[in-house]
Amino acid sequence: MLRLLMAAVAAIYLAAGASAQDWAKAALEKSPRHGEWVELKHNDRKLKAFVVFPEVSKKATSVLVIHEIFGLSDWVRLMADDLAAAGYIAIAPDLLSGTAPGGGGTDEFKSGDAVRKAIMTLPPDQITADLKASLEHVATLPASNGKVAVAGFCWGGTQAFRFAANSEKLKASFPFYGSAPTDLKVLERIQCPVHGFYGGNDNRINSTLDKTSEQMKAAGKKFEPVLYDQAGHGFMRAGQAPDASEPNKKGRKDAIDRLTKLLEGL
Template identity: 60%
Template sequence: MKKLTLILSALFMSSLTMAQQEWAKKQLEESPRHHEWVKVKYGDRVVESFLVYPEVSNKATVVIVIHENRGLNDWARSIADQIAGEGYIAIAPDLLTGSGPNGGKTSDFASSDDARNAIYQLSQDQVTADLKAIQNYASTLPAANGKVAVIGFCWGGSQSFRYATNQSDLQAAIVCYGRAPQEEQVFESITAPVYGFYGGNDARVNATIESTTANMKAAGKHYEPVIYDGAGHGFIRSGEMPNAGAANKKGREEAWKRLKKILAAL
């Protein structure tokens, strides 16, 4: 009986997560932009990635989109599409490629909880290598202008900050409610400006902002954190959901305006 209850609970949570993603899926289906799946290869590894082209006449800057801790789901793909809608080539790698059942990716996990559990088993070296391969691939696309920025959300926000410590030719690292690396010495290697987006009601992450500011200042690096009052963790996603609370919705709108200004200045 207990086993049956657990199975039913897992099925319920899975269906609830799917329902919560329907609006994002609908956005993708209605998008006029060109979407495609690409396999980015390096060594013996292949990283499945979602690529979106903007409708522009000029060559465009690339924005690497790093998903939350639930993997490359419909919302992560929809945010890539929205960034492309602002005039940028967006590429969202599925960093769970190869970690799913039978060597699959995010969509092959039975539930988003399973994907989340798997993401914390990833090797940091592999994540960095994946992102470098994605940057090498995307920056040389015929429609790209050679400039690359990275943006990440939640777990992906932390990865965006860490990637900036490992890559010297980024135009910007955009960190959405993610934490900085813990090792103070790594800040010295950052060359790109780092922009932080944080919800006011996210004390777990916000408790790290003061020390991150001090470490970046000591290293002579550009770090610009902004806290959006009343917004919670994940507000850029939850702020566009059909049932979004007022604070998350407002925070999301303000954050998007800021993001557009940052990208336009690159």
């Protein structure tokens, strides 16, 4: 009886998580832009990624979108579509490709906890290799002008900061509410400007920014963090939801405005 009750509770939580993404999936299905799944291969690994193209008349800059700790969700794909709507090619790789039971990716895990646990065990070198493969794919597309920036959210924000130290081909890094590497030698390898986006009510991350700013200055690197008043952690997702609070909604709007202006300047 207890086992049945636990199964029922788990089913309720899974359903709630799915419904929380229904609005993102619905928005994706209404998008007029061309989106496609691609399989990238490097070494002995196969990486699944979602690519969206802007409706423009000239070659476009690309943005590598790194997902949250929740994996490649419908919202992350919607974020890629939003970037395409603004005029940029966007690629969102599923960094959990091949890690789920049965060899699948994010969609094959049975719970959010399972996704989070799997992400925290990903080898750093594999993450870097996956991101480099994604960058090479969009940089060499016929529709691309060869310029690539990276934008990551939550866990992906941390990876966007880290990737700036592991790729000489990036034009800019945009970490959204992610922590930075703490090793000065790692920061010294960064070759592009880093523009950070942080919720004002996210002190878990914001309490690290002073040290990051000091280290980036010591390394001679450009770091421009901006805090969005009263917005919380994950405000880019939360600010787009139907029940978004005003601070999260405003934070998202202001962040999008800043991001697009920075991309225009690349």
